[in-house]
Amino acid sequence: MIHQVLFIIFGGICVAGALNLLLQKHPISSALSLIVVMGSLAALYLLLGAQFVAAIQVIVYAGAIMVLFVFVIMLLNAGKEEHTKGSRIAMWFGVPSVAALLGMVLFILLQRGKVDYQIELGAFARPTREVAILLFRDYLLPFEVTSVLILVAIMGAVVLARKEQ
Amino acid sequence: MTLTPELKDALLFVAIIVVKILVITHVLLGACAYTVWLERKLIGRMQNRWGPTRVGWFGLLQPLADALKFIVKEDLLPPGVNRPLFLLAPLLAVALGLTSLAVIPFGETVTIAGHTEALQISGMTDPNGGGNAPIFDPNVGLLIILGVTSIGVYAIALSGWSSNSKYSLLGSLRASAQMISYELALGLSLVGVVMLGSSLSLREIVNGQAAPAAATGWHQIGFLHWNFFSGFQFVAFFIYLTAAFAETNRIPFDLPEAETELVAGYHTEYSAMKFAMFFIAEYANMFTAASIATLLFLGGWHSPFEGLSFIPSLPLPAIVAAFVPTFWFVLKIAFFIFFYIWVRGTLPRFRYDQLMGFGWKILLPASIANIIVTSAIVAWRAAP
Numbered sequence: 113m114i115h116q117v118l119f120i121i122f123g124g125i126c127v128a129g130a131l132n133l134l135l136q137k138h139p140i141s142s143a144l145s146l147i148v149v150m151g152s153l154a155a156l157y158l159l160l161g162a163q164f165v166a167a168i169q170v171i172v173y174a175g176a177i178m179v180l181f182v183f184v185i186m187l188l189n190a191g192k193e194e195h196t197k198g199s200r201i202a203m204w205f206g207v208p209s210v211a212a213l214l215g216m217v218l219f220i221l222l223q224r225g226k227v228d229y230q231i232e233l234g235a236f237a238r239p240t241r242e243v244a245i246l247l248f249r250d251y252l253l254p255f256e257v258t259s260v261l262i263l264v265a266i267m268g269a270v271v272l273a274r275k276e277q
Numbered sequence: 278m279t280l281t282p283e284l285k286d287a288l289l290f291v292a293i294i295v296v297k298i299l300v301i302t303h304v305l306l307g308a309c310a311y312t313v314w315l316e317r318k319l320i321g322r323m324q325n326r327w328g329p330t331r332v333g334w335f336g337l338l339q340p341l342a343d344a345l346k347f348i349v350k351e352d353l354l355p356p357g358v359n360r361p362l363f364l365l366a367p368l369l370a371v372a373l374g375l376t377s378l379a380v381i382p383f384g385e386t387v388t389i390a391g392h393t394e395a396l397q398i399s400g401m402t403d404p405n406g407g408g409n410a411p412i413f414d415p416n417v418g419l420l421i422i423l424g425v426t427s428i429g430v431y432a433i434a435l436s437g438w439s440s441n442s443k444y445s446l447l448g449s450l451r452a453s454a455q456m457i458s459y460e461l462a463l464g465l466s467l468v469g470v471v472m473l474g475s476s477l478s479l480r481e482i483v484n485g486q487a488a489p490a491a492a493t494g495w496h497q498i499g500f501l502h503w504n505f506f507s508g509f510q511f512v513a514f515f516i517y518l519t520a521a522f523a524e525t526n527r528i529p530f531d532l533p534e535a536e537t538e539l540v541a542g543y544h545t546e547y548s549a550m551k552f553a554m555f556f557i558a559e560y561a562n563m564f565t566a567a568s569i570a571t572l573l574f575l576g577g578w579h580s581p582f583e584g585l586s587f588i589p590s591l592p593l594p595a596i597v598a599a600f601v602p603t604f605w606f607v608l609k610i611a612f613f614i615f616f617y618i619w620v621r622g623t624l625p626r627f628r629y630d631q632l633m634g635f636g637w638k639i640l641l642p643a644s645i646a647n648i649i650v651t652s653a654i655v656a657w658r659a660a661p
Contacts, residue, residue: 114287140362140438147431164477167420175427179457182431186438239416240477 119159126152139185143178150174164240289404297398301378309560310340316618323622350549358546359439366436367547367554373429374561380418381568382480383606384578386410387599396603400480418479419471422569423464426524430456432558433533433543440546448542451629452533455523458633459530462640463520466513469651470573473508483577499583503576509654513647514574516640521566523636525559527617529624530632567613568606575609578602 129148136142150173157166247255280288314329314336321328329336354360384396395402395412403410415421430453437449474482486507488499496502504510523530534542544555571577579602593601627635 140359144362144431144435151428163415163417164420167417167424170424171420171427175424175430176457179427179430179434179453182434183453186434 362439370432370558374558459523465644500581
């Protein structure tokens with residue numbers, strides 16, 4: 113029972129943070145709302161019993177990546193965003209696409225409403241050792257390839273940011 | 278209304294958690310207040326002064342007077358600040374400073390009126406299992422503390438930015454850059470301990486440092502099993518200690534609040550209780566850093582003389598005996614607190630480029646070298 117209550121609380125905070133992220137005018141407020149979203153996601157992971165993933169979510173996303181966001185916003189001293197009248201493409205193309213996407217998701221969810229499997233709360237309560245075995249034995253190649261991908265992205269950023277001599 | 282046994286158990290569970298949180302938080306806040314007194318006294322003696330002497334014997338009531346002053350002072354809100362963030366920052370600082378306490382274990386179990394409870398806010402044990410029931414605690418306790426520390430950067434960054442003052446902004450930028458840089462060395466210096474304990478749970482890491490029951494000869498001596506000695510983690514210990522000084526913004530790394538350059542750094546614009554909250558957060562962080570050093574390197578609540586059978590055990594009542602491990606834990610923390618103050622009375626402040634150079638060019642490579650050496654030791658010990 114207490115799990116369901118906590119799930120509703122943190123799920124609600126997560127959705128509210130995401131909405132606030134879109135509605136706030138000031139970039140700092142938006143970035144802080146994103147941190148709230150990350151934090152409540154970590155709480156949802158904890159409810160599933162995935163302690164390691166929850167801790168890493170806080171350290172990497174809420175701690176490291178969002179600090180960079182907040183710093184860039186503070187140092188650039190970005191002001192309030194200005195509202196344009198909206199582009200015509202977004203009006204004619206974007207709204208129907210979002211509606212189609214939402215309809216598709218709803219359709220699939222309703223179609224598969226009566227599934228015979230369900231994720232239990234606390235279903236992923238496994239020791240950290242098992243995460244390590246999955247990452248460094250079973251899925252070692254995808255894991256290492258992902259890190260190469262990130263390296264390529266860093267190099268790309270350096271090349272783009274470098275000034276031509 | 279009658280209570281079903283399940284509901285009764287659930288209510289008892291919540292009540293005990295609340296009592297644990299209240300007791301531990303208040304002990305910590307009291308300890309913070311008296312650490313300030315101890316710091317003023319000790320620094321005074323080191324500089325050939327008396328320190329506080331007027332309020333109470335030896336100035337012992339000085340913390341109470343300070344608290345009263347903080348409460349009754351005018352609470353200024355300077356014009357031009359970003360109001361919601363300006364108010365959020367000190368709250369965040371003190372809340373995160375106290376959050377780490379939830380996972381810190383400070384002893385085994387205590388049995389009161391047939392009810393056994395773990396000496397840790399987030400520790401669980403069978404209430405009817407007696408003194409030897411197994412204790413479950415978060416199996417990533419160490420990561421939770423590191424996570425809370427990494428969120429702590431926001432309190433400082435936001436306080437400086439929302440104050441709309443150049444001293445605050447400079448101080449908060451310095452603090453954030455310093456905390457992010459030293460977090461790397463701090464995190465990496467703990468990897469060796471995690472490998473030796475093969476766990477991220479603070480309680481399991483401490484249990485791995487106890488003298489085995491079947492030990493003979495010099496293996497009986499308790500403190501030789503601490504990670505500092507038996508795990509060859511003294512390099513990691515000094516890296517951790519240095520990084521912890523930087524993380525808590527203490528001298529010699531107190532550039533974020535360097536009085537001679539920045540007035541008071543990121544909390545320049547704060548007054549009254551909001552200023553006190555930053556102060557409490559700083560001291561709570563000192564206690565967390567000292568607890569981690571104790572738990573990971575110095576055997577946690579284990580006595581240094583554990584396992585030496587020729588030392589007679591005192592005939593203590595069971596309720597007092599349950600808190601003997603806590604006594605050792607507190608003693609070790611008190612040593613670190615004294616060490617913080619001692620260093621403050623001894624060393625001058627670093628220059629900012631020296632601080633960054635030291636963190637990135639010396640501490641970070643040293644902590645990586647420590648990981649390599651420790652993994653070699655672990656592999657050698659595991660070899661058949």
